[in-house]
Amino acid sequence: xxxxxxxxxxxxxxxxxxxxxxxxxxxxxxxxxxxxxxxxxxxxxxxxxxxxxxxxxxxxxxxxxxxxxxxxxxxxxxxxxxxxxxxxxxxxxxxxxxxxxxxxxxxxxxxxxxxxxxxxxxxxxxxxxxxxxxxxxxxxxxxxxxxxxxxxxxxxxxxxxxxxxxxxxxxxxxxxxxxxxxxxxxxxxxxxxxxxxxxxxxxxxxxxxxxxxxxxxxxxxxxxxxxxxxxxxxxxxxxxxxxxxxxxxxxxxxxxxxxxxxxxxxxxxxxxxxxxxxxxxxxxxxxxxxxxxxxxxxxxxxxxxxxxxxxxxxxxxxxxxxxxxxxxxxxxxxxxxxxxxxxxxxxxxxxxxxxxxxxxxxxxxxxxxxxxxxxxxxxxxxxxxxxxxxxxxxxxxxxxxxxxxxxxxxxxxxxxxxxxxxxxxxxxxxxxxxxxxxx
Amino acid sequence: xxxxxxxxxxxxxxxxxxxxxxxxxxxxxxxxxxxxxxxxxxxxxxxxxxxxxxxxxxxxxxxxxxxxxxxxxxxxxxxxxxxxxxxxxxxxxxxxxxxxxxxxxxxxxxxxxxxxxxxxxxxxxxxxxxxxxxxxxxxxxxxxxxxxxxxxxxxxxxxxxxxxxxxxxxxxxxxxxxxxxxxxxxxxxxxxxxxxxxxxxxxxxxxxxxxxxxxxxxxxxxxxxxxxxxxxxxxxxxxxxxxxxxxxxxxxxxxxxxxxxxxxxxxxxxxxxxxxxxxxxxx
Numbered sequence: 001x002x003x004x005x006x007x008x009x010x011x012x013x014x015x016x017x018x019x020x021x022x023x024x025x026x027x028x029x030x031x032x033x034x035x036x037x038x039x040x041x042x043x044x045x046x047x048x049x050x051x052x053x054x055x056x057x058x059x060x061x062x063x064x065x066x067x068x069x070x071x072x073x074x075x076x077x078x079x080x081x082x083x084x085x086x087x088x089x090x091x092x093x094x095x096x097x098x099x100x101x102x103x104x105x106x107x108x109x110x111x112x113x114x115x116x117x118x119x120x121x122x123x124x125x126x127x128x129x130x131x132x133x134x135x136x137x138x139x140x141x142x143x144x145x146x147x148x149x150x151x152x153x154x155x156x157x158x159x160x161x162x163x164x165x166x167x168x169x170x171x172x173x174x175x176x177x178x179x180x181x182x183x184x185x186x187x188x189x190x191x192x193x194x195x196x197x198x199x200x201x202x203x204x205x206x207x208x209x210x211x212x213x214x215x216x217x218x219x220x221x222x223x224x225x226x227x228x229x230x231x232x233x234x235x236x237x238x239x240x241x242x243x244x245x246x247x248x249x250x251x252x253x254x255x256x257x258x259x260x261x262x263x264x265x266x267x268x269x270x271x272x273x274x275x276x277x278x279x280x281x282x283x284x285x286x287x288x289x290x291x292x293x294x295x296x297x298x299x300x301x302x303x304x305x306x307x308x309x310x311x312x313x314x315x316x317x318x319x320x321x322x323x324x325x326x327x328x329x330x331x332x333x334x335x336x337x338x339x340x341x342x343x344x345x346x347x348x349x350x351x352x353x354x355x356x357x358x359x360x361x362x363x364x365x366x367x368x369x370x371x372x373x374x375x376x377x378x379x380x381x382x383x384x385x386x387x388x389x390x391x392x393x394x395x396x397x398x399x400x401x402x403x404x405x406x407x408x409x410x411x412x413x414x415x416x417x418x419x420x421x422x423x424x425x426x427x428x429x430x431x432x433x434x435x436x437x438x439x
Numbered sequence: 440x441x442x443x444x445x446x447x448x449x450x451x452x453x454x455x456x457x458x459x460x461x462x463x464x465x466x467x468x469x470x471x472x473x474x475x476x477x478x479x480x481x482x483x484x485x486x487x488x489x490x491x492x493x494x495x496x497x498x499x500x501x502x503x504x505x506x507x508x509x510x511x512x513x514x515x516x517x518x519x520x521x522x523x524x525x526x527x528x529x530x531x532x533x534x535x536x537x538x539x540x541x542x543x544x545x546x547x548x549x550x551x552x553x554x555x556x557x558x559x560x561x562x563x564x565x566x567x568x569x570x571x572x573x574x575x576x577x578x579x580x581x582x583x584x585x586x587x588x589x590x591x592x593x594x595x596x597x598x599x600x601x602x603x604x605x606x607x608x609x610x611x612x613x614x615x616x617x618x619x620x621x622x623x624x625x626x627x628x629x630x631x632x633x634x635x636x637x638x639x640x641x642x643x644x645x646x647x648x649x650x651x652x653x654x655x656x657x658x659x660x661x662x663x664x665x666x667x668x669x670x671x672x673x674x675x676x677x678x679x680x681x682x683x684x685x686x687x688x689x690x691x692x693x694x695x696x697x698x699x700x701x702x703x704x705x706x707x708x709x710x711x712x713x714x715x716x717x718x719x720x721x722x
Contacts (some may be wrong), residue, residue, distance in 0.1 A: 167622075190622035227677045255525075255568075260679045261631070263577030265464045300577065356626040362679040364570035367525055368466060 044245035046094055047231065050329035051363060052253050055225050057329030061094045062217040068209060071217070073202040074174070074235065076192040078226035080149040081161050081200060088155030089219040093327040097249050099317035101305035101345040103267065103372025105281050106314050110380040113392035144169030149198060155218060156209040162199040164189070170199070182238045192232065221329060231359040237352045244351070247304075248359075250344040251325075253332050256306050256366040257344050261357050263300045264346065267292060267372045268410055274403045275376050276421040284374075287411035289347070298354045305345035306370040310338055314373075342367065377403075379425050396425045444596035445509040445707060451589040452516035452643065458582075459520065465575055472519045474527045478534030479515035480508060486542050510554075510649070510707075511538055517555030517644060521636075521683075525568040533562035533569065549704055551693045553647050553686060560687045563680060571680050576635020583633055590642025599646040599705075601655060602662045607641050609666035617674065640682045648705040650693065657696035665689050 048059040064071050145165035152159055164170035167190040174185075192199070202220060209217075231248065250257035258264055268288060277284045292302065309319060320328065322339050333339055348355070379396045400422055408415040456472070459465050487507070514537050524530050537558025541550040544557075562569035576582055594600040611632055618628040645651070645665070652658045665685045672681035 187622065194621045229677065258572060258574065260573045261634075263463070263574050297579075299579075353626070356624070356630050360679070362570075362573075364523070364572070365525055365568035366466060366523065366570060367568075368468075 044247060045236070046098065046247045046249070048094065048097060048249045048251065048328050049231070049257075049361075050251040050331060051229060051257065051361075052332050054227050055223070055331065056229065057221060057223045057331055059089050059094070059219050059221045059329050061091070061219045064217060068204050068217065069206055071204050073200075073220070075200045075202075076197040076232045076235070077161075077200045077222065077224060078197055078228045079224050080163070080198050081159075081222055081224060082150055083152035083154065083159075085223045086152070086154050086159055086200075087221040087223075088157065089221045089329075090327055091216065091218055093324055094219060094249075096317065096320060096324055097328055097343070098247070100309075100312065100315075100320060101249065101307070101343055102316050103269075103285055103304055103374070104314065104316040105278065105374050105376065107278065107376040107378060109378045110392075110396070112380050112382060112384065113388045114384055114386035144173045146170055146173040153205060153208070154220075156205055156212050157202045157220065158205045160201045162201060164193050164199065166190075167193055174201075185235075185238060188235055188238060191234075197232075223329075223331070229361045229363075231361070233350065233355065234358055237350070237355075242351070243349050246348045246350065248346045248348070249328075250346065250361065251309075251328065251330055252342050252344070252363050253340045254363050254365050255342050256368070257361050257363050258366070259301055259346070260360045260362050262355070262359070263296075264303050265292070265296055265300045266303045266370055267347075269370070269372050270375070271406050271410060272375045272377060272399065272403045273407050273410075274400065274418065274422045275378060276423075277374070277407065278376055281374075284407075284411060285372075287413060289349075291410060291412045293349055298349070298351070301346050301348045303344065303370060304347050304372045305343065306366075306368065307343055308367065308369070309341040309343050390428065390430065393425050393427045397427050400424060443509070443707060444593055445513060447589075447596065448513055448593050448643070449509065449516065451593065452513065452520060454589075455586075455639070456516060456519055459575065463576060466572070467519065467523060471524065471527055471530050475518050475522075475530045475534045476512065476515040478531040479511045479518070479538050482535045482538035483507060483511040486539065490542075510541075514538060514554040514558070518558055520639065521555070521571055521644075522559050522562055523570050523572060524562065524566070529562055529566045529569050532566060533558040536561040546694050549649070549697075551650055552690045553644060553650050555647075556644060556683055556686050556690075559680075559683050563683075571636075571683065573634065573636045573679055576639070578630060578633040578635070580633075582635050583638060586635060586638040586642060590638070594642065594646055599648050599651065599658070602646050602651060602658045603641045605659050605662035606645055606666050607637075609663050610637075610669060613666065613670045617670075637682070640686075645686065649707075650690070652693045652696040652700075653704050654696070654700035654702035657693075657700045657702075661689065661692060661696055664692065 045063070046061040048057075048061075050057040050059075060073075060075070062073075146169055147163045149161040149163050150159075151161075162170070162173070164173075167186040170189050170193065171186040189199075200222065204217065233246065236244065273284070289302070293300075309325070312319060322333055322335075325333060325339055325341055330339070330341055333341075348359075377399060380392070384392065404415065404418050404422060407413065407418055460467060460469070515534060518530070518533055518537060522530070522533055524533070535558075537554040540552045540557040541554050544550055544552050559569075559571065563571070590603065591600065594603060614631055615628060618625070618631075645662070652661050668685035668689060669681045672678045672684055678684060
């Protein structure tokens with residue numbers, strides 16, 4: 001994060017469009033199951049986790065794209081949840097957090113090298129909307145060793161909390177109640193049963209949903225207290241053939257939250273790139289992420305943003321207000337003080353082979369700031385009538401060359417293709433001694 | 440040079456530190472490294488001076504060793520590798536506590552807390568801006584082998600390999616049993632064990648020969664206990680810094696074990712000792 005005088009801060013683009021291009025897969029922390037052979041499409045999953053001490057509020061974005069009546073969600077949770085502990089959230093808040101923390105493109109305009117002019121404005125940018133859908137099925141059968149710990153309705157969802165004694169029983173129960181479980185689910189459910197986790201099962205209440213007038217399904221929020229701090233992702237890998245994306249927004253009052261069982265790497269950041277990327281920022285970031293991901297042998301998580309939420313520099317979106325933070329699950333806000341929330345945005349692209357363990361997190365006191373930030377420098381386009389003009393143009397030419405190298409290195413795009421897109425500054429070639437003796 | 444195993448340990452710890460910063464993307468701030476090194480050496484020097492003064496002359500069991508700065512440096516490097524903090528005051532606190540524990544917690548002339556471990560635990564407990572990052576090394580094979588190789592070299596030099604081996608074997612077995620009982624596939628297990636931090640702990644921290652039990656049998660019992668306590672803290676209480684806590688909690692156990700099985704205490708062999716012998720023989 002650099003403060004350059006007379007900076008023109010500008011367009012910021014959100015990145016979660018990457019989500020649009022992930023291959024179809026099951027949900028990350030549970031699986032979406034269908035009543036009949038509905039084809040499921042699951043984009044990048046987004047989760048907000050607000051954690052302080054042993055208390056967690058988990059918000060799961062619901063991006064199910066299919067027939068609402070076919071949706072169901074199964075998530076292992078550490079404790080039995082009561083009706084009060086489950087809420088329906090606002091999809092908007094996930095968009096807001098996403099926009100706030102997304103990797104950003106900033107542009108600077110060079111001033112006239114012949115004189116100095118102050119300038120500056122700021123603009124924000126939009127984000128991708130999340131869509132979601134939810135199917136429904138619920139039933140209980142004690143003979144299978146499955147106990148319905150609680151059952152309630154929240155918003156357009158019917159929720160059931162189950163505990164099970166053995167995985168075959170749980171699988172049978174789910175199947176009998178109309179869930180089409182992927183084959184092999186029982187084997188994956190077993191570790192969670194053995195760890196004494198409960199199962200949060202949600203489906204859509206069609207009558208409520210139609211009445212509510214919502215176009216898409218809203219996120220589910222659960223609040224619980226447990227010293228376990230983990231995010232189960234193995235269930236979601238069940239039938240996934242390709243890579244899945246997961247973006248976790250971790251909110252804390254201490255500092256960064258980090259993974260303890262996987263290495264975390266910062267995305268390449270603070271790099272100058274050519275001007276034409278402004279129109280191709282989405283592709284640029286997708287290529288950048290994929291290149292970084294492959295360079296690390298696909299085994300690491302990426303930190304895209306770590307910041308104190310009171311401010312931002314530059315801002316990709318307005319900081320969240322205390323009300324919005326509450327909607328995101330922040331529960332430690334004191335109305336008198338400034339909100340003390342630190343956000344860590346971790347982006348994971350995982351497959352069954354590279355991420356065999358569920359994600360384990362820990363809070364740390366690390367308050368170092370980081371953001372994915374990519375810089376475009378626009379050369380001065382107006383009239384330049386002084387001696388310094390040619391020197392300036394040469395420095396711009398060099399800078400453009402460096403930007404091309406940066407882009408090729410970051411995205412693995414073919415360097416000649418990049419060169420063709422760049423509008424090079426016109427430099428009159430002059431012998432080197434002229435610069436020395438000012439002739 | 441390699442007759443003193445501490446030289447090798449200093450070289451290896453420094454190498455790990457440089458490797459970690461340059462290739463593993465660590466969040467450590469370079470100036471904090473300098474702060475830790477300085478505070479460890481300074482504390483060592485100050486306490487040594489105090490002991491030389493008339494106030495402490497009745498502490499005869501402590502013999503002043505000129506090469507004790509090497510131990511202080513090793514402690515400092517251990518802290519740099521493992522502990523993270525926001526502010527330099529926390530690192531000074533950790534370094535000071537680490538070295539001070541060598542002098543304050545002694546029994547019959549032997550300090551029984553691993554200094555770096557003590558510093559880490561105290562910083563984690565009494566300051567609000569210290570943390571350890573178990574995932575900082577990742578699971579690449581190369582690092583694992585590198586750690587194993589260098590650790591083995593050092594341990595062979597000081598003859599304490601059985602402590603590491605026992606700890607790792609026990610911990611691995613416990614994790615294997617748990618993994619099988621839970622029903623995870625085996626790649627989850629290998630992923631859990633291939634933690635660079637676990638290896639650094641087992642090879643470089645657990646085997647500080649001056650503070651661990653003296654007799655071989657007691658070391659084995661001690662290592663088994665640490666493996667068990669680590670396992671319980673990790674999976675029952677979900678503490679991510681379980682390793683350090685286990686070592687800390689079981690350090691006083693060293694004294695009990697030493698009472699039961701006695702054996703000569705380990706001493707570093709360093710060249711200055713030989714020189715002084717020659718000098719005294721010439722007098």
